[in-house]
Amino acid sequence: PLTPSVSPEAGREGKACPREGIILPGAPAPQTGPSFGRVSNSLPKGPDRPTPQVHPSDQDDSLVQRAEHIPAGKRTPMCGQCNMVIRGPYLVAMGKSWHKEEFTCSHCHSSLADVGFVEERGSVYCERCYEQFLAPACFKCQQKILGEVINALKQTWHVYCFLCTGCQQPIRNNTFHLEDGQPYCETDYYTLFGTSCHGCDFPIEAGDKFLEALGFTWHDTCFVCTVCSTSLEGQTFFSKKDKPLCKKHAHTVQF
Ligand SMILES: [Zn+2]
Ligand SMILES: [Zn+2]
Ligand SMILES: [Zn+2]
Numbered sequence: 001p002l003t004p005s006v007s008p009e010a011g012r013e014g015k016a017c018p019r020e021g022i023i024l025p026g027a028p029a030p031q032t033g034p035s036f037g038r039v040s041n042s043l044p045k046g047p048d049r050p051t052p053q054v055h056p057s058d059q060d061d062s063l064v065q066r067a068e069h070i071p072a073g074k075r076t077p078m079c080g081q082c083n084m085v086i087r088g089p090y091l092v093a094m095g096k097s098w099h100k101e102e103f104t105c106s107h108c109h110s111s112l113a114d115v116g117f118v119e120e121r122g123s124v125y126c127e128r129c130y131e132q133f134l135a136p137a138c139f140k141c142q143q144k145i146l147g148e149v150i151n152a153l154k155q156t157w158h159v160y161c162f163l164c165t166g167c168q169q170p171i172r173n174n175t176f177h178l179e180d181g182q183p184y185c186e187t188d189y190y191t192l193f194g195t196s197c198h199g200c201d202f203p204i205e206a207g208d209k210f211l212e213a214l215g216f217t218w219h220d221t222c223f224v225c226t227v228c229s230t231s232l233e234g235q236t237f238f239s240k241k242d243k244p245l246c247k248k249h250a251h252t253v254q255f
């Protein structure tokens with residue numbers, strides 16, 4: 001958590017402006033009016049630190065952290081890098097204290113005092129290096145993943161790149177089903193593929209023509225006489241052991 005802290009030298013720029021001066025003879029009498037400086041100028045101002053910024057496309061970003069600046073005080077913590085006592089202002093990050101100049105990217109050694117960093121297996125990296133060398137790539141868009149990683153189908157994905165083929169919503173960590181190699185959320189999967197044709201055993205998909213007969217669902221083209229394959233749609237039909245038969249073959253067949 002980032003809490004604003006006030007360094008000793010900060011907040012002194014707004015000096016109160018004395019309105020009382022020496023009144024010179026002949027000068028116009030001072031006008032009555034406010035004789036105090038603006039209060040807002042005298043409020044202590046915290047160090048000018050940028051607020052943490054969320055990667056624009058990674059709303060669930062939890063990887064990028066920022067070091068907290070601690071002003072010099074009575075505490076003299078040990079530096080997580082060099083193990084020496086720190087006197088003066090220091091940084092706190094990942095639960096440890098650091099000499100400001102020693103808190104740097106493990107790869108390019110740029111300062112991480114005032115920029116976001118990512119921790120990976122005990123080392124810290126600037127966002128640039130993390131993205132370039134460590135972040136996994138998304139299987140769909142090939143871009144590096146800086147936020148939440150979805151592991152599915154033996155690949156890594158952005159949350160917003162692993163979508164249900166039906167409703168185009170992120171599947172996240174919910175159960176999904178594959179159809180033709182494409183992922184579907186549970187709701188869509190059962191809506192689209194929940195019923196299969198009793199004739200061909202393939203799913204009856206949205207948009208397919210189907211009919212109900214003999215207690216089963218059939219593609220309209222699959223509801224045919226078992227013997228001669230004449231379409232029985234809209235016809236009088238017979239059945240033996242759940243198999244549809246045309247009138248001609250109804251009594252000639254022994255199953
Ligand atoms: Zn140090
Ligand atoms: Zn770096
Ligand atoms: Zn992606």
Ligand SMILES: [Zn+2]
Nearest residue numbers: 164167185188
């Ligand atoms: Zn869906």
Ligand SMILES: [Zn+2]
Nearest residue numbers: 197200219222
């Ligand atoms: Zn069918």
Ligand SMILES: [Zn+2]
Nearest residue numbers: 225228246249
């Ligand atoms: Zn027939």
